Amino acid sequence: MTTFNTPLTFKSGVTIPNRLVMSPMTTQQSFYNGTVTRDEIQYYADRAQGLGAIITGAANVQDGGKGWPGELSIAHDQMLPELSALAKAIQARGAKAFVQIFHAGRMTTRATLSGVQPVSASAVAAERLHAETPRALTVAEIHETIQAFGDATRRAIQAGFDGIELHGANTYLIQQFFSPHSNRRTDDYGGSRDNRYRFIAELLQSVFAAVDAYATKPFVVGYRFSPEEYETPGIRVADTLWLLEQLRASRLDYVHVSLSRYDLTAHDPAYQAKPILAYVHDALQNRLPLIGVGGVRDRTDVTTALQDAEVVAVGQQLLYDPTWAVKLAQGADDALLSAPFAEAVNFVPLNTPLYNFAAARYPKPTNA
Numbered sequence: 001m002t003t004f005n006t007p008l009t010f011k012s013g014v015t016i017p018n019r020l021v022m023s024p025m026t027t028q029q030s031f032y033n034g035t036v037t038r039d040e041i042q043y044y045a046d047r048a049q050g051l052g053a054i055i056t057g058a059a060n061v062q063d064g065g066k067g068w069p070g071e072l073s074i075a076h077d078q079m080l081p082e083l084s085a086l087a088k089a090i091q092a093r094g095a096k097a098f099v100q101i102f103h104a105g106r107m108t109t110r111a112t113l114s115g116v117q118p119v120s121a122s123a124v125a126a127e128r129l130h131a132e133t134p135r136a137l138t139v140a141e142i143h144e145t146i147q148a149f150g151d152a153t154r155r156a157i158q159a160g161f162d163g164i165e166l167h168g169a170n171t172y173l174i175q176q177f178f179s180p181h182s183n184r185r186t187d188d189y190g191g192s193r194d195n196r197y198r199f200i201a202e203l204l205q206s207v208f209a210a211v212d213a214y215a216t217k218p219f220v221v222g223y224r225f226s227p228e229e230y231e232t233p234g235i236r237v238a239d240t241l242w243l244l245e246q247l248r249a250s251r252l253d254y255v256h257v258s259l260s261r262y263d264l265t266a267h268d269p270a271y272q273a274k275p276i277l278a279y280v281h282d283a284l285q286n287r288l289p290l291i292g293v294g295g296v297r298d299r300t301d302v303t304t305a306l307q308d309a310e311v312v313a314v315g316q317q318l319l320y321d322p323t324w325a326v327k328l329a330q331g332a333d334d335a336l337l338s339a340p341f342a343e344a345v346n347f348v349p350l351n352t353p354l355y356n357f358a359a360a361r362y363p364k365p366t367n368a
Ligand SMILES: Cc1cc2nc3c(=O)[nH]c(=O)nc-3n(C[C@H](O)[C@H](O)[C@H](O)COP(=O)(O)O)c2cc1C
Pocket: 023, 024, 025, 026, 027, 056, 057, 058, 100, 167, 169, 170, 224, 258, 259, 260, 261, 293, 294, 295, 296, 313, 314, 315, 316, 317, 357, 358, 361
């Protein structure tokens, strides 16, 4: 049984001092063009102590991949000085600094892209209110996007980060290529499951080529995924277990499942005998560490989640309880803030964009 305060050394050679990491959370605190702000650096520095690593909120690798105003960007070399300051501020508190890199694909709007139409694997809108129909990427543009992930990896290395996390979860572009809902292509990048995986396979090649060319010390590459989609057609647990078969044989340092609760059960009746986290963990066959996540608030949650994961990611609790990990390490469990997030968000000193973003995602219960 893993305890949270033991270090973990990844395949690449990077060691995190303990098993608690900050889950990637978009904060909308960057400048209009995605440059890191001082507020943002302070926000991460305030939360880094006591953690094994911080995974930053999603950073777009191309301007056309921007998902929200105020989003972090890693698309241009001019962003390097501020990215570097961010990495240093996290590392100065003893945590490793990982930047999550992504492209929003169809999950953005013309308004966010200053009038430019969003792109995706195919011209199919998401099944969401007000979703815009994207334009299908050409094969040449697919290659450019894959290269952009490699370039973003180079920038993460040059900025001094300890690693990157590929954001293959939460319905963004990487997932859109793997999903039969958003990917209706008839070329080599669509159709069969193997073909829908091609984008991911080439992405890994591009990212590791950048690591080989630029990293002068061990550098972590992780991958985040969502295990199920509700759309039909859509990604099912069986597809995810197949994906994990591919990923466990790769050079990745870890995989990170995206779940709202670590003990969530799958929608698919064929996979309801245990939590999804356990299915995912078993599929990895101890060949790749797993980061579990979702609703971790106290020591019991950490201990339970670590039964089916090597590392635990914590999101909302750290938003309003920045020193949570320090308190846990010191045994000050009584001092952990325990109000439900929907209530606590009303008292936490978050800046306005972050407060609004979090409050919209986790509204107060209607009977409150
Ligand atoms: C404000 C906010 C922003 C988020 N942004 C991201 C993101 O940029 N990338 C990502 O992979 N997940 C994102 N998530 C999901 C979290 O990483 C996490 O998986 C989820 O909140 C469940 O964990 P928790 O219950 O500990 O918060 C976000 C969550 C919140 C609350």
